[in-house]
Amino acid sequence: PMTMVPALQRGAKGGHGPIRYFVKDYMPGRSVVFGFTAPFGFDGSHEILLERTSAGESVLGHILRMDAHGMAKVKWALFYRPLHDALVEDALDRAEAYAKGVEWQPRPFPPLVRLLRWFASRRKP
Secondary structure (H helix, E strand, O other): OOOOOOOOOOOOEEEEOOEEEEEEEEEOOOEEEEEEEEOOOEEEEEEEEEEEOOOOOEEEEEEEEEEEOOHHHHHHHHHHHHHHHHHHHHHHHHHHHHHHOOOOOOOOOOHHHHHHHHHHHHOOO
8 A cells, every 4th residue: 555655844744663753843955853752751853954054065964852751761872872873874874975976885784773673673563
């Protein structure tokens, strides 16, 4: 069956795995801010922004503003943070290759990230 992907606009809901969010703010060609709705205890936002320098270059950035509460602190430190950091680095590497017009060459994830991805794939939804 075909899955509908919501348009990138303020209020759109989405997620991946156990992470759920909504689009808090969107400025096409400049930034998008996602507010977390799950998992429980993760309060904050995730922002992707594009800035143009005076030299005509572009800088792509990522900002995570989050407070974790209760068990979410432990889950963040042991599980989510290593996965998050590896995936953001991967996404930024892909964007850089695209901007330079070169073929993206994926780097292998570190052993801990590979283990966590394996573990996450074994969990039932």
